[in-house]
Amino acid sequence: MDRLDRDILGILQGDARISYRDLGARVGLSANAAADRVRRMLRDGVIRGFTTLVDPAADGRPGLVVFIDVTLRLDKKGEDFEKAVLKLPGITEVVHVTGEHDYLVRARAADPAALDALLRMLKRDAGVAQSNTRIALRAARG
Structure with missing residues (x-):
């Protein structure tokens, strides 16, 4: 470049x-x-794609946008987690991060019950040991 x-x-x-x-x-x-x-x-993969970012409240779909900090079980490999979590409903982004947690997951859930189900699937099917969930209240764009 x-x-x-x-x-x-x-x-x-x-x-x-x-x-x-x-x-x-x-x-x-x-x-x-x-x-x-x-x-x-x-x-060459320098540009990985183009995307449209939509304010969750503006797209007309009801539901929650959530950010889930994830710590994996010690026996779980990152690549295996990424494959498993991308198959789960509502997952929109998975980012490997530094700091206290291993990954940051962005997801949509129709309601609190759907969020609870998603969190249970993360632990049961994707190898999550611990999670911390934050719900988006609004998004500001520049």
Whole structure:
């Protein structure tokens, strides 16, 4: 990666929907050259994808958005946990983190009973020894 790639990444992180023409103009490249660089970074795994972030309250779906700090059982490998947890209903993101816990899991649950069921599945099926759950009240976007 060179300076242009880093500049392109910075722009895309601020506006992933920017046209290749506008992206190229901002970094001093043609639209085709900018597109080629983005395609290369996608192919090489530098850019892992594009996503749409939706405010949980704005999408019209009722329910809870939760963040679950997870500590694995000593006999559970991280890769096995990741495979198992991504199969569970409502899981939207799994992040390996530093600090007191092993993972941070983001999930949706229809109601407190569904959240309770999810937490039980995490312990029974995914190898979670301990968890701490926080419920999102609202999201602020810049």
